Amino acid sequence: MTSAGHSTSRRVATLFGLACGCAAALAVSAGVGAVGYSAGAVARAVLHPFGSSTAEQVLWLLRFPRVLIAALVGASLALAGALLQGMLRNPLVDPYLTGASAGAACAVAIALVLGFALPALPLVAFAAALVTAAFVAALARTGSGISAERLILAGISLSALFAGVVTLVLVMAPPSSTSVGILAWLGGSVAGRGWHELAWAALYAAVGAAVAFGLAPSLNALRLGDERARALGIDVDRAHWGILGSAALLTAAAVSVSGMVGFVGLIVPHVARRMVGSDARWMLPACALTGAILVVAADALARGLVPPLELPLGVLLSLLGVPAFLYLAFYRRTP
Amino acid sequence: MIEVRDVALAYGGRVFVSGITFSLRAGEVMALVGPNGVGKTTLLRAMAGLHAPAAGEITLDGRSLGELTPGVRAREIALVTADAPIVDGVSVREVVASGRLPYRPWWRWAALPDDDAAVREALARTELAELAERPYQALSSGERQRVWLALALAQRARTLLLDEPTSHLDVRHAFEALRLLRALAAEGRAAVVVLHDLNLAAAFADRIALLGAGRLLRCAGPEEALDEGLLRRAYGVRIDVQRRADGRVLAFANPEA
Numbered sequence: 001m002t003s004a005g006h007s008t009s010r011r012v013a014t015l016f017g018l019a020c021g022c023a024a025a026l027a028v029s030a031g032v033g034a035v036g037y038s039a040g041a042v043a044r045a046v047l048h049p050f051g052s053s054t055a056e057q058v059l060w061l062l063r064f065p066r067v068l069i070a071a072l073v074g075a076s077l078a079l080a081g082a083l084l085q086g087m088l089r090n091p092l093v094d095p096y097l098t099g100a101s102a103g104a105a106c107a108v109a110i111a112l113v114l115g116f117a118l119p120a121l122p123l124v125a126f127a128a129a130l131v132t133a134a135f136v137a138a139l140a141r142t143g144s145g146i147s148a149e150r151l152i153l154a155g156i157s158l159s160a161l162f163a164g165v166v167t168l169v170l171v172m173a174p175p176s177s178t179s180v181g182i183l184a185w186l187g188g189s190v191a192g193r194g195w196h197e198l199a200w201a202a203l204y205a206a207v208g209a210a211v212a213f214g215l216a217p218s219l220n221a222l223r224l225g226d227e228r229a230r231a232l233g234i235d236v237d238r239a240h241w242g243i244l245g246s247a248a249l250l251t252a253a254a255v256s257v258s259g260m261v262g263f264v265g266l267i268v269p270h271v272a273r274r275m276v277g278s279d280a281r282w283m284l285p286a287c288a289l290t291g292a293i294l295v296v297a298a299d300a301l302a303r304g305l306v307p308p309l310e311l312p313l314g315v316l317l318s319l320l321g322v323p324a325f326l327y328l329a330f331y332r333r334t335p
Numbered sequence: 336m337i338e339v340r341d342v343a344l345a346y347g348g349r350v351f352v353s354g355i356t357f358s359l360r361a362g363e364v365m366a367l368v369g370p371n372g373v374g375k376t377t378l379l380r381a382m383a384g385l386h387a388p389a390a391g392e393i394t395l396d397g398r399s400l401g402e403l404t405p406g407v408r409a410r411e412i413a414l415v416t417a418d419a420p421i422v423d424g425v426s427v428r429e430v431v432a433s434g435r436l437p438y439r440p441w442w443r444w445a446a447l448p449d450d451d452a453a454v455r456e457a458l459a460r461t462e463l464a465e466l467a468e469r470p471y472q473a474l475s476s477g478e479r480q481r482v483w484l485a486l487a488l489a490q491r492a493r494t495l496l497l498d499e500p501t502s503h504l505d506v507r508h509a510f511e512a513l514r515l516l517r518a519l520a521a522e523g524r525a526a527v528v529v530l531h532d533l534n535l536a537a538a539f540a541d542r543i544a545l546l547g548a549g550r551l552l553r554c555a556g557p558e559e560a561l562d563e564g565l566l567r568r569a570y571g572v573r574i575d576v577q578r579r580a581d582g583r584v585l586a587f588a589n590p591e592a
Contacts, residue, residue, distance in 0.1 A: 089422050214442055220429075221436055223422040230385050231416070232490075233409030233437035278424045281444050 006277035014275050018289035025293045029300035030063040034308050069193045069257050070299040071292035074264055076205045076254040078291025079212050080247040081265030086219040087243045088148045094266035097155040100251040101260055102162035103132025109169040112181045122197055126256035133248030145237040187312025188261040201253045208249035215242050219280035261314045264291050267325045336361055336525055342391035344377045350389050357554040364520045366536035367529045369546030370570050375529045379496045383414040409437035413487035415497040428467040430482050431457050434489030457488035476503040495526040513539040533586040557584045
């Protein structure tokens, strides 16, 4: 089966190219930082886990978990965006529509005011993201299914509410360290994350991704509209709940370790569709790889542009990514 | 095959048509006619298992539609609805290949051995083979209608339910679509087709089900179903009916009456 202008061989080649690009981005990004390492040094370190040299120590303790977390965040947000855009047949939808990130940001802001320790924040964020997404889903529920309009309205409303709470906390919170912590969260970053955070975020993201890939045939049927999908034997209500659940899990896993990283979940599905078409069996893997490359590259830039200062990851992605996307979308038409 | 027994259809709690009883046999083409809003589309959706009747029962080979899983139902009954938007960038072949989804377990990504042959045949029978790689959005509305018919063919269901499949087709393509339905009926399939053109219905259908005034007014062969009195009752205008020597029945709305 091919979609308009996308042959199977071209799609295989594209996915292979993206996988190579992802590996290259990880290797290059691992070498970027206050102390730079060559690709050869990174390759040697890969072969000697937690070796005795300084390079191996720095790479295994700091850089590798960080770049892998960046890849995980990019892949998760891109997949979540693709799932929700497919379910709602709306290209303007992004993963934060579920309210997950706004809920997480609100919970983190309150946790910082209450004096929670920094290592506890990812867990707080993860729990808040899932609870918020579940609440949004409950509001969007009609009968046994989910109403697209109600979902969008509930997600936007709750996100606005939580954004208001975060602003209130920023204005009212007395110690500047609290405000700085909240702003760092809102700016998005994968700095200081280690293997522990990677392990549990990867676990939840893997569950979300497995459900997402299992739903690829349903997503393909939903491209034709809910009614036609039903006529083709798809249990549309179950597919909607599965899509929403996996998108929430992927988003929660991402925001819990990176804070607010916007733009990826909205834009990457568009880029992936241009590369391999809208067939979810090809588009979902392309999304995951493109999202991973984008965030890994952006994190490298965030560290490397003005060292030793680190730019907020989410801000950098928006500043560089949005103009690039607008150029691709409006000036470079596909044949 | 499909039995519709004393079915009433409701929307938002309001019953708008009731007392519908007929059976659809293998090898038969039935035209469903009646004024706008009488419930033709809803009846098709109910026969596809997508709308629960407010009363009565619809069975497939003796089993209530509600007892069948969505997948089994879709392998037995194909519903072709009116043109509605789909996402951008989907090719004609992809749309038609969606007709094979009911045959795949939910976890299976790859096509089954029969899929390619079914899609190829469906594209060929609807004269879409040359447009197979074109984006669906780039087609004319008439070509799009043939795509949905091709999807139903790829589904290889025994019963086809078609909602106004000829509304955007020119005369030649409308004839060809209905001839295709006749050929499918000759192969043992059954079809219910919603039509507004009473003459097309009379020319191609074995039976005509006339809905009007909140009920099934008649379900019979064209000569018996196209009765001037019943047509006036259904549509609220005078429709003259001529019975030609060759057995053809022709119906004309009479604007002067």
